[in-house]
Amino acid sequence: MTKLRENDNLVGYVFASPFILGFLIFTVYPIFSSLYYSFTDYNLFEAPRWIGFDNYDKMFTGDDKYWKSIKVTFTYVLGSVPLRLAFALAVAMMLNKAVKGIGLYRSAYYLPSLIGGSVAVSIMWTQIFGDKGLLNSALGLIGIHTETSWIGSPGTAIWTLIALSVWQFGSSMLIFLAGLKNIPASYYEAASVDGAGGVRKFFQITLPLLSPIILFNLIMQTISAFMTFTPAYIISRGEGGPLDSTLLYSLYLYRRAFQFYEMGYASAMAWVMLILIGLIALVLFQTSKYWVHYETKGGR
Amino acid sequence: MIYPILWLLTSSLKPNDEIFTQAYSLIPSRLAWENYASGWRGFAGNSFSTFFRNSFFIVTVSTVGAVVSSALVAYAFARIPFKGKGFWFSCMMMTMMLPHDVTIIPQYVMFSKMGWLSSFKPVIVPQFFAVPFFIFLIMQFIRTVPAELDEAAKMDGCSKYGIFFRVIVPLIVPALITATIFSFYWRWDDFINPLLYLNKPELYPVSLALKLFLDGESLNNWGGMFAMASLSLIPIFIVFFVFQRYIVEGISTSGLKG
Numbered sequence: 428m429t430k431l432r433e434n435d436n437l438v439g440y441v442f443a444s445p446f447i448l449g450f451l452i453f454t455v456y457p458i459f460s461s462l463y464y465s466f467t468d469y470n471l472f473e474a475p476r477w478i479g480f481d482n483y484d485k486m487f488t489g490d491d492k493y494w495k496s497i498k499v500t501f502t503y504v505l506g507s508v509p510l511r512l513a514f515a516l517a518v519a520m521m522l523n524k525a526v527k528g529i530g531l532y533r534s535a536y537y538l539p540s541l542i543g544g545s546v547a548v549s550i551m552w553t554q555i556f557g558d559k560g561l562l563n564s565a566l567g568l569i570g571i572h573t574e575t576s577w578i579g580s581p582g583t584a585i586w587t588l589i590a591l592s593v594w595q596f597g598s599s600m601l602i603f604l605a606g607l608k609n610i611p612a613s614y615y616e617a618a619s620v621d622g623a624g625g626v627r628k629f630f631q632i633t634l635p636l637l638s639p640i641i642l643f644n645l646i647m648q649t650i651s652a653f654m655t656f657t658p659a660y661i662i663s664r665g666e667g668g669p670l671d672s673t674l675l676y677s678l679y680l681y682r683r684a685f686q687f688y689e690m691g692y693a694s695a696m697a698w699v700m701l702i703l704i705g706l707i708a709l710v711l712f713q714t715s716k717y718w719v720h721y722e723t724k725g726g727r
Numbered sequence: 728m729i730y731p732i733l734w735l736l737t738s739s740l741k742p743n744d745e746i747f748t749q750a751y752s753l754i755p756s757r758l759a760w761e762n763y764a765s766g767w768r769g770f771a772g773n774s775f776s777t778f779f780r781n782s783f784f785i786v787t788v789s790t791v792g793a794v795v796s797s798a799l800v801a802y803a804f805a806r807i808p809f810k811g812k813g814f815w816f817s818c819m820m821m822t823m824m825l826p827h828d829v830t831i832i833p834q835y836v837m838f839s840k841m842g843w844l845s846s847f848k849p850v851i852v853p854q855f856f857a858v859p860f861f862i863f864l865i866m867q868f869i870r871t872v873p874a875e876l877d878e879a880a881k882m883d884g885c886s887k888y889g890i891f892f893r894v895i896v897p898l899i900v901p902a903l904i905t906a907t908i909f910s911f912y913w914r915w916d917d918f919i920n921p922l923l924y925l926n927k928p929e930l931y932p933v934s935l936a937l938k939l940f941l942d943g944e945s946l947n948n949w950g951g952m953f954a955m956a957s958l959s960l961i962p963i964f965i966v967f968f969v970f971q972r973y974i975v976e977g978i979s980t981s982g983l984k985g
Contacts, residue, residue: 435887436809438809442800443800443804445856458825541974542960544917550937551953601979656919661938700826
């Protein structure tokens with residue numbers, strides 16, 4: 428028996444070794460170096476110089492752009508995540524009813540998410556929301572003539588990014604769809620017998636039974652929204668403009684690190700982001716006790 | 728939903744002056760195939776045949792690495808009761824949620840010290856160390872394979888390695904295909920890693936090359952830009968229409984993000 432166990436340990440580590448090695452080399456070591464760099468002045472060409480909390484101090488008290496990027500990021504996350512999930516759920520419920528050609532609809536709604544991160548789509552977006560773009564051209568058709576560049580105006584630029592993110596609700600939708608399929612039809616039938624209408628069924632059956640999936644989607648989408656980079660980079664040509672209105676956190680971090688070679692400062696930014704995301708995930712998990720409903724205890 | 732995509736495809740066939748004067752229209756006055764020729768020519772002697780070749784090379788090698796290594800790890804986590812399994816499993820789950828921004832700078836420093844900048848290595852090699860999402864996806868699938876099969880193979884004198892290659896691998900082919908498809912998509916669309924590491928145009932994959940249309944002098948070739956953007960989406964569409972079923976199942980069972 429003991430011999431068998433030892434054998435299992437060896438085989439287990441052999442099979443798991445790609446992950447374990449990768450985890451140590453590409454995750455653990457970088458996390459700790461990043462923490463170290465965050466307390467240094469480091470431009471990549473000279474050795475890092477220890478400066479204590481100066482980076483953090485500068486970030487919080489002496490960098491207007493930093494606060495701007497925080498504001499832009501929160502606008503983006505708070506604007507895109509709820510809208511995206513709401514669309515995903517609404518469409519999933521629509522598709523959950525037996526519709527003819529459901530496969531086709533499912534593909535049509537999912538396709539945008541599939542090509543979502545691509546540069547091609549971001550380029551397309553700059554043309555749709557530009558001053559002579561698709562949107563203004565379509566507005567012209569209904570008698571609203573405007574030369575506004577939605578992407579070029581500080582007030583609206585971030586909303587074009589939010590629109591892009593909402594357009595790509597497909598993967599959340601598919602996860603919701605899978606969840607909806609797991610709700611037994613008998614629940615709805617029983618509710619109908621009791622005289623419950625569509626709205627009550629939604630709030631008393633659909634939402635509670637879907638809540639674990641909503642939590643999952645909420646956390647994953649929030650994290651990925653915080654890390655959005657490519658569309659902001661392409662749309663603003665790597666600058667985060669106009670007037671820093673699309674300077675998402677990741678983009679600002681990239682600029683500090685790889686355009687100005689302030690590796691220490693950017694590392695400090697990364698650490699603040701890590702803590703921030705950790706806190707948000709923690710809050711979501713903690714409050715989930717009050718709104719996430721598990722059918723069987725410890726079932727997931 | 729797909730209107731913008733159609734619009735992109737049809738814009739690629741519009742003559743340059745028409746793209747903006749009739750932006751809402753889906754129908755070009757004539758088919759301007761020359762956009763494809765002018766876009767394909769690329770930049771400073773590097774045509775899109777170079778960029779597509781780079782993309783296919785990066786995607787193929789890193790996908791093979793990612794799927795094979797993830798399948799090995801998934802088997803360990805799903806079937807082998809080794810010491811510390813719980814610990815490593817939690818590490819993997821945490822890695823899935825870790826923001827890329829935290830590791831990106833030290834990784835860059837590390838690769839630059841190794842002299843790997845301006846080569847495909849930083850983009851490809853990390854993929855050979857298993858991808859948490861794929862480990863998770865394949866694990867979910869291995870769990871649906873009855874344990875009796877492992878037992879039966881063991882009776883027949885199969886080692887754990889034998890069980891993996893002869894029993895598990897043939898049965899989890901659908902999961903491997905799903906992981907392959909997602910790896911293909913993510914690597915094809917990847918922008919930040921090539922942006923950081925591939926600093927020579929002759930190493931650019933398609934995603935990064937498209938950006939060049941937005942830089943400086945090439946700014947006027949809208950037709951060529953739309954044409955190449957459309958081409959860059961074609962491999963994605965083909966894979967999607969051929970493997971739709973796997974994609975939908977992959978997302979539904981594991982909650983992969985697209």
